[in-house]
Amino acid sequence: MDRVFIEGLKVDALIGVYDWEREILQPLEFDIEMATNIQPAAAGDNLELTLDYFAISQAITELVKGSSFKLIESLAEAVSELIRHQFHVCWVQVKVSKPGAVPNARNVAVQIQRGTLSQGPQQ
Template sequence: MGDNSPNRDIVFIRDLEVEAVIGVFDWERRVKQRLVFDVEMATNIVKAAKTDNLEYAINYRAVADELIEFVSHSEFQLIESLVEHLSMKLNEKFGLSWVRLTVHKPGAVKEARDVGVVIERTFSSPMDDQGRLF
């Protein structure tokens, strides 16, 4: 769950691997490629910490499952499009106030160890999964 309070704690997921159809070349449209995601989400952990209750926390298992489901069934050409749509999907589902998403496309440039895109998005009206504003 997102939060508008001044505390900005970060819940993160690192190195989440997902296979997806991604790319502009014909051969890329016929095979799934490995993408690696890092996700950082702003929240206020105070209530979750005080109550020791998952209801007041961002459930990173649920976030990972949503990301895997979305990405594995997507067929974007550009990782820029994929990551932008993913940020909107995660906000819609989890009511985030802020997210930083990194997508790595290893092997896209053979001379480079890694390439990818990083985006940060701030959402003005975080909503819970019932569409209620915080």
């Protein structure tokens, strides 16, 4: 199974559990890894046969900007569900970082993996 990556996608979000966090936008950073078979796309040099990372990045950005989760854990779950269902990805790893969330720490983050890595039929 091949992998497609989106790394360092930055989106400002309304996120957090404290009252002051519910009044401001905070920067988040997303690192996404998706399993897919890129052979058909590579053979035909055809975007329609692979994961469109621009479309996926836009969908994630729209989801984040339209949400108001308290936890980055909940947001990571929502992003993984969006990718798996809207883009038909069998396995995804999502890392959500919230830089500066904890004093004296450069970053805090959660990382989840959802789905199964499956070879499936060769195309």
